[in-house]
Amino acid sequence: MPLTELTAYQLAQQIKTRKISCREVTNEFLSRIEEVEPRVKAFVTVLPDEARRRADLLDKRLAGGEDIGLLGGVPVAVKDLICTRGIRTTCSSKMLENFVPPYDAHVAERLAVEGAVNIGKANMDEFAMGSSTENSAFFPTRNPWNLNCVPGGSSGGSTAAVAAQEAPLALGSDTGGSIRQPAAYCGCVGLKPTYGLVSRYGLIAFASSLDQIGPIANDVRDSALLLQAIAGYDRRDSTSINRAVPDYLASLTGDVKGLRIGVPKEFFVQGVESYVVDAVRAAIDKLCELGAEAVEVSMPSAEYALATYYIIAPSEASSNLARYDGVQYGLRVAEPGDDIIAMYSKTRAAGFGHEVQHRIMIGTHALSSGFYDAYYLKAQKVRTLIRRDFEKAFSQCDVLATPTAPTVAFEIGSKTNDPFSMKLADVCTIPVNMAGLPAISLPCGFQNNLPIGLQLIGNLLDESTLFRAAHAYEQATEWHKQRAVVEKS
Amino acid sequence: MSKYEIVIGMEVHAELLTESKQFCGCANVAVAPPNTHVCPVCLGFPGSLPVLNEKSVELSLRTVLAFDSKINKHTIFERKNYFYPDLPKAYQISQRLFTLGEGGCVEIDVAGQDGQVQTKRVGLSDVHMEEDTGKSQHGEAIGDPDSSLVDFNRAGIPLLEIVSAPDMRSIEEAESYMATLRQVLLYLEVSDCKMELGRLRFEASVSLRPFGQEEYGTRVEVKNLNSMKAVRDSLRAEIERQTKILDSGGKVQQQTMLWDEASGTTQPMRSKEQAHDYRYFPEPDLVPIEIDNAWLDRVRAAMPELPRARRQRFQTDYGLSAYDAEILTSTRDIASYYEAALENYNNPKTISNWVANELLGRLNAENKDIIASPVRPTQLRDLVKLIDDGTISGKIAKEVFDEMFMEGRDAILIVREKGLGQISDTSEIEAICQRVIEANPKAVEDYKGGKERSFAALVGGVMKETRGRANPALVNELLKKQLS
Ligand SMILES: [Zn+2]
Numbered sequence: 001m002p003l004t005e006l007t008a009y010q011l012a013q014q015i016k017t018r019k020i021s022c023r024e025v026t027n028e029f030l031s032r033i034e035e036v037e038p039r040v041k042a043f044v045t046v047l048p049d050e051a052r053r054r055a056d057l058l059d060k061r062l063a064g065g066e067d068i069g070l071l072g073g074v075p076v077a078v079k080d081l082i083c084t085r086g087i088r089t090t091c092s093s094k095m096l097e098n099f100v101p102p103y104d105a106h107v108a109e110r111l112a113v114e115g116a117v118n119i120g121k122a123n124m125d126e127f128a129m130g131s132s133t134e135n136s137a138f139f140p141t142r143n144p145w146n147l148n149c150v151p152g153g154s155s156g157g158s159t160a161a162v163a164a165q166e167a168p169l170a171l172g173s174d175t176g177g178s179i180r181q182p183a184a185y186c187g188c189v190g191l192k193p194t195y196g197l198v199s200r201y202g203l204i205a206f207a208s209s210l211d212q213i214g215p216i217a218n219d220v221r222d223s224a225l226l227l228q229a230i231a232g233y234d235r236r237d238s239t240s241i242n243r244a245v246p247d248y249l250a251s252l253t254g255d256v257k258g259l260r261i262g263v264p265k266e267f268f269v270q271g272v273e274s275y276v277v278d279a280v281r282a283a284i285d286k287l288c289e290l291g292a293e294a295v296e297v298s299m300p301s302a303e304y305a306l307a308t309y310y311i312i313a314p315s316e317a318s319s320n321l322a323r324y325d326g327v328q329y330g331l332r333v334a335e336p337g338d339d340i341i342a343m344y345s346k347t348r349a350a351g352f353g354h355e356v357q358h359r360i361m362i363g364t365h366a367l368s369s370g371f372y373d374a375y376y377l378k379a380q381k382v383r384t385l386i387r388r389d390f391e392k393a394f395s396q397c398d399v400l401a402t403p404t405a406p407t408v409a410f411e412i413g414s415k416t417n418d419p420f421s422m423k424l425a426d427v428c429t430i431p432v433n434m435a436g437l438p439a440i441s442l443p444c445g446f447q448n449n450l451p452i453g454l455q456l457i458g459n460l461l462d463e464s465t466l467f468r469a470a471h472a473y474e475q476a477t478e479w480h481k482q483r484a485v486v487e488k489s
Numbered sequence: 490m491s492k493y494e495i496v497i498g499m500e501v502h503a504e505l506l507t508e509s510k511q512f513c514g515c516a517n518v519a520v521a522p523p524n525t526h527v528c529p530v531c532l533g534f535p536g537s538l539p540v541l542n543e544k545s546v547e548l549s550l551r552t553v554l555a556f557d558s559k560i561n562k563h564t565i566f567e568r569k570n571y572f573y574p575d576l577p578k579a580y581q582i583s584q585r586l587f588t589l590g591e592g593g594c595v596e597i598d599v600a601g602q603d604g605q606v607q608t609k610r611v612g613l614s615d616v617h618m619e620e621d622t623g624k625s626q627h628g629e630a631i632g633d634p635d636s637s638l639v640d641f642n643r644a645g646i647p648l649l650e651i652v653s654a655p656d657m658r659s660i661e662e663a664e665s666y667m668a669t670l671r672q673v674l675l676y677l678e679v680s681d682c683k684m685e686l687g688r689l690r691f692e693a694s695v696s697l698r699p700f701g702q703e704e705y706g707t708r709v710e711v712k713n714l715n716s717m718k719a720v721r722d723s724l725r726a727e728i729e730r731q732t733k734i735l736d737s738g739g740k741v742q743q744q745t746m747l748w749d750e751a752s753g754t755t756q757p758m759r760s761k762e763q764a765h766d767y768r769y770f771p772e773p774d775l776v777p778i779e780i781d782n783a784w785l786d787r788v789r790a791a792m793p794e795l796p797r798a799r800r801q802r803f804q805t806d807y808g809l810s811a812y813d814a815e816i817l818t819s820t821r822d823i824a825s826y827y828e829a830a831l832e833n834y835n836n837p838k839t840i841s842n843w844v845a846n847e848l849l850g851r852l853n854a855e856n857k858d859i860i861a862s863p864v865r866p867t868q869l870r871d872l873v874k875l876i877d878d879g880t881i882s883g884k885i886a887k888e889v890f891d892e893m894f895m896e897g898r899d900a901i902l903i904v905r906e907k908g909l910g911q912i913s914d915t916s917e918i919e920a921i922c923q924r925v926i927e928a929n930p931k932a933v934e935d936y937k938g939g940k941e942r943s944f945a946a947l948v949g950g951v952m953k954e955t956r957g958r959a960n961p962a963l964v965n966e967l968l969k970k971q972l973s
Contacts, residue, residue: 101534102534200538205536208773208774235540238540238775316770319768368766369766369768372768376770
């Protein structure tokens with residue numbers, strides 16, 4: 001079996017026991033990248049030299065008898081909105097095309113401490129706004145299962161890299177489904193942790209109250225491993241939760257006896273394809289066979305989540321993205337004689353793509369005086385209702401099971417003229433961000449050789465239960481063992 | 490006398506005396522080479538996040554307590570969004586809805602109609618926290634007419650904004666308000682209030698209305714005031730401008746004016762810079778601040794006595810006049826100096842004279858702060874003791890004080906070294922009296938002939954011989970004895 005088909009957990013074990021070297025592993029993945037990347041286009045920046053240097057350093061430390069960490073020698077693809085010191089971080093935007101951060105994000109530091117090898121910066125929808133990675137200012141990423149299809153988004157580069165075996169692990173970020181939806185489309189395991197579990201320090205903000213960094217992997221164990229490496233309190237993020245991180249790997253017991261699975265009926269209606277409903281229902285049945293029990297729950301406010309999201313996220317984004325004004329860093333467009341207002345206008349018109357401009361305008365409008373109460377304030381109230389719906393649901397069950405996305409991956413370009421139906425791709429994932437809860441997506445079937453995602457939603461800080469349920473399901477099924485075959489075009 | 494009543498409100502920005510900035514670890518300093526106290530957070534770099542400096546909340550709480558404002562125990566930061574080159578994130582972290590303090594008042598002294606000092610309460614509408622911006626320099630100032638440069642050292646320094654109600658009715662009241670506020674902030678050690686460095690900044694809003702009219706006139710904001718004088722002059726100019734408009738039957742425009750020191754006039758700000766919709770919303774990168782009673786108790790316990798209370802106490806406890814009490818409480822350091830000098834020696838009146846007249850006089854002449862006084866409080870006390878126990882006369886004491894001020898030495902050493910001690914030795918004075926009597930037969934004769942004034946000339950003679958050091962009572966007694 002080629003090294004690129006091993007899981008991150010297996011790679012770390014074999015490196016630790018000196019069966020293989022970090023250098024070998026890194027080289028294997030770099031040649032895989034060389035082979036498939038021209039077709040998949042998962043990366044904005046590949047880091048062959050840095051990765052090899054880093055692998056050699058780790059090998060040296062290993063030879064010296066050092067413990068090189070949980071991820072010792074394992075390559076990780078990093079979504080290109082996570083700041084990496086000295087390595088350009090673009091957000092897939094012309095605005096930051098040449099932006100080189102002077103500092104590392106908290107998760108980048110954590111990866112370094114745990115011995116990971118940053119193999120490249122993954123493509124994404126510009127500033128994480130989108131569900132297909134078609135909004136990258138540079139190029140769209142393709143779905144390794146079918147190169148004519150999108151990988152989902154906005155973390156489409158990260159999930160495509162993992163699905164195409166260009167990296168065994170990747171970091172993504174999830175504001176309304178940006179980890180889980182592309183994980184579903186690419187057949188990966190993608191987790192959005194509880195808001196506050198992973199520090200946002202160094203994550204270039206889209207919508208601060210919703211953004212969360214999380215792991216993308218080929219199976220549940222790898223997902224738990226990567227979360228273990230990045231989770232935990234960081235005083236530089238005021239919204240970071242100060243609590244001891246549990247041992248996630250220890251939760252992979254395979255035992256789901258007595259686990260109560262809530263099935264919110266509102267997630268199985270409008271727009272969700274019947275093949276998705278069938279696959280998810282079958283997955284719930286499988287979990288029940290393993291000893292869990294299903295209970296129907298109701299989430300009446302969930303239907304307002306999408307509309308609420310499209311007020312809150314653009315509002316915060318309009319403020320977060322205002323700093324890209326051409327003054328300090330990034331793109332500046334100005335001609336001699338231009339005043340400061342002209343510089344702002346030209347810079348922002350040239351630097352931001354259509355979708356980003358669109359959302360900035362929505363957000364600016366929603367926060368404007370005279371509209372604030374009707375939009376932003378109202379949206380926050382709905383958010384509270386959604387949160388209460390979840391609280392009520394979790395008084396009746398331990399996890400919720402829903403589809404991750406209403407369909408499988410769609411064809412590139414098929415929805416670019418239909419932004420509303422594109423946004424419906426996030427209808428099942430958005431309520432989770434509204435409530436700050438953890439949720440995991442994992443494969444539960446195929447339609448036309450494209451993966452279908454099962455979403456399990458957990459209670460606050462209860463990632464362990466999510467891992468336990470997801471792992472038990474995974475062990476009882478074969479979906480995760482199927483790997484994308486990247487066609488030669 | 491104008492026919493319009495003046496209505497003034499004040500907005501004060503005070504940079505807080507914290508060691509570091511409000512949301513990052515950079516040092517809070519007023520003077521440094523450009524962009525030397527900056528980091529990704531205060532530069533608003535992508536991905537950076539703010540972390541609240543609790544000290545800034547504590548200093549703000551002190552102020553809110555001092556002015557008796559209502560404290561919002563659950564308070565949040567909000568983003569105030571606008572584009573400006575010296576605003577790195579294009580929003581300022583500020584407060585609008587749930588400000589730290591609401592209401593309260595500043596008690597100021599104003600001259601009543603009978604000339605007596607009266608107390609007036611100027612209401613506060615809100616007291617809130619926000620971060621300062623950077624500073625832009627344009628064109629000529631940097632030697633290139635087409636460019637601007639920005640210094641972000643100031644960006645992120647914690648500010649306290651104190652907004653008053655339009656309660657002031659004259660320039661004098663506005664001045665008294667500023668002076669009082671400044672004094673309290675200094676007492677609280679909340680700000681160093683250095684206006685020349687922009688650590689304390691005032692903005693005024695002014696309107697006029699006919700006497701007797703209840704409704705306020707149209708308000709004009711006046712900005713760019715970086716000294717007390719600028720506030721006074723700009724208010725005078727703006728009131729004059731509005732009076733002319735009203736007198737000629739015109740209407741005052743609601744707008745923001747900038748004070749132009751050179752021309753001595755207020756000039757309207759460009760309209761582009763005026764109309765802002767700040768699109769406030771709660772800052773999602775910070776959590777709400779919960780102020781519990783324990784925290785408030787800690788802040789209260791650390792609160793110094795405020796100037797008004799201290800002034801009152803100096804009058805009742807030490808029997809000082811209102812005037813002396815005011816001088817001795819004008820700053821917290823002066824008051825502390827005075828009380829330190831009083832410690833273990835209960836002569837508040839004499840010590841107050843020495844501090845208020847001699848010491849402050851000398852310090853002012855040399856432009857020195859009382860903290861830098863070469864004469865320590867205990868040294869001043871010992872000097873007063875020497876006068877009280879008769880070792881030196883009041884006159885000699887001034888000579889000794891001069892030496893102390895120049896050299897910082899103890900009074901007793903100077904007195905000994907220079908032989909300035911009072912002569913109370915009977916035989917020594919007797920001998921001198923003898924010599925003076927022998928040298929002035931005419932005066933002796935006149936005295937004996939009933940001219941009392943000649944006695945004074947003889948005393949003067951003794952004093953001259955002893956360079957004023959002879960104990961005056963003893964001189965009187967011994968002279969009389971010898972002459973009888
Ligand atoms: Zn800083």
